[in-house]
Amino acid sequence: MDIVLILKALILGLVEAASEFLPISSTGHLIIVGDFLNFTGPRAETFEIFIQLGAIMAVVWIYRQRIAQTLLHMGDEADKRRLVLNLMIAFVPAAVLGLLLHKYITQYLFNPVTVAMALVVGGVAILLVERYASAGRVQSVEAMTWKDALVVGIAQSVALFPGVSRSGATIMGGMLGGMSRFAATEFSFFLAIPTMFAATLYSLYKEWGQLTVADVPMFTVGFVAAFIGGLAVVRFLIAYVAQHSFVPFAWYRIVFGGLLLAYFSYHPWVGAGG
Numbered sequence: 001m002d003i004v005l006i007l008k009a010l011i012l013g014l015v016e017a018a019s020e021f022l023p024i025s026s027t028g029h030l031i032i033v034g035d036f037l038n039f040t041g042p043r044a045e046t047f048e049i050f051i052q053l054g055a056i057m058a059v060v061w062i063y064r065q066r067i068a069q070t071l072l073h074m075g076d077e078a079d080k081r082r083l084v085l086n087l088m089i090a091f092v093p094a095a096v097l098g099l100l101l102h103k104y105i106t107q108y109l110f111n112p113v114t115v116a117m118a119l120v121v122g123g124v125a126i127l128l129v130e131r132y133a134s135a136g137r138v139q140s141v142e143a144m145t146w147k148d149a150l151v152v153g154i155a156q157s158v159a160l161f162p163g164v165s166r167s168g169a170t171i172m173g174g175m176l177g178g179m180s181r182f183a184a185t186e187f188s189f190f191l192a193i194p195t196m197f198a199a200t201l202y203s204l205y206k207e208w209g210q211l212t213v214a215d216v217p218m219f220t221v222g223f224v225a226a227f228i229g230g231l232a233v234v235r236f237l238i239a240y241v242a243q244h245s246f247v248p249f250a251w252y253r254i255v256f257g258g259l260l261l262a263y264f265s266y267h268p269w270v271g272a273g274g
Contacts, residue, residue: 006221008037013051013222017229020055021189021237023126023168023249024256028115031162032260035112043215045106046207047222049200054223056196058230059189067193079142083190086141086149090170090187091194093153098160098199109162113264118163119257126250129172137178141187144179151177152187156195163257166192171246185241189234 015033019026030048034040039047060067074080138144155173159166167188174184204211 002218005218008039009047009051009218009222010225011037012039012048013054013225014229016048016051016055016222016226017058017233020052020226020230021059021167021192021233023122023165023171023246024253025115025119025122025163025165025168026052026055028119028163028165031110031115032112042207043211045110046203046211047215047219049203050219051222051226052196053200054226055230055233056192057227058234059192061227062231062234063189082144083142086144086146086187087190087194089146089149090153090156090191091198093150094156094160094195095198097157099202101160102202105160105162112260114161115163116257116260116264118161119253119260122164122168123250123253123257126168126172126246126253129175130245130247130250133172133175134178136180138174138183139180140183141190144183144187148174148177148179149187152179152184152191156191166195168246168249181241181245185237 012030012033015029016026019029027048034044034048070080070083074084138148152170152173155169155176156166158164158173159169170188170191171181171184174187175181179187
């Protein structure tokens with residue numbers, strides 16, 4: 001067992017947990033941290049997608065009773081049936097575009113410089129949404145219409161660009177559409193479940209031939225770290241959004257992205273093969 005590789009997996013699993021649900025871009029942080037750890041290439045990309053499943057399982061665990069009630073009673077309760085339908089509507093745009101553009105996004109956009117620029121732009125976007133969005137028309141996920149779900153789904157498509165943040169895009173998209181901060185955050189959690197399950201299964205299907213039994217310890221450590229860390233972060237965010245805005249995360253993105261751009265202007269990124 002490669003102890004150094006296991007430590008890298010642990011670090012990346014914790015980075016995933018800390019950044020998946022906060023509007024700061026988990027993919028962006030994994031690309032950057034992976035580059036600094038010299039953990040890049042096709043296997044690393046598959047690992048980074050796989051450990052996102054660990055973080056999503058934290059959402060499933062925290063909301064397990066609500067998810068079970070929704071699935072059990074969606075046949076006879078209109079609000080639960082509407083929630084499932086809205087999740088399906090919101091899922092489709094990113095799923096279709098992801099299938100069409102996955103190869104090109106991975107080939108041309110998965111690099112720290114692109115991520116750094118997206119972090120800055122995304123931070124500015126969050127500041128604007130927090131200042132000007134008329135959030136509050138929709139106070140709960142059960143009260144959403146199909147149009148609200150479509151707006152969030154289109155916003156999630158923007159997050160295919162590395163560094164944008166899936167959670168950030170969906171929450172800000174929901175707020176722009178008139179959802180309260182809490183409702184937009186909860187719907188982002190629920191939407192993450194089918195989205196990340198689909199992304200993980202698709203990635204494993206595409207890259208299965210490159211993985212070996214020797215990869216199991218690394219993937220397991222990363223998955224468990226992302227799951228345990230995800231439990232803490234989701235609970236934190238649920239409590240946080242009830243009292244606070246996302247402005248601090250916006251400034252974090254801007255400062256962090258700016259520092260990265262400065263760093264890579266003096267230390268040009270040469271890619272996995274450099």
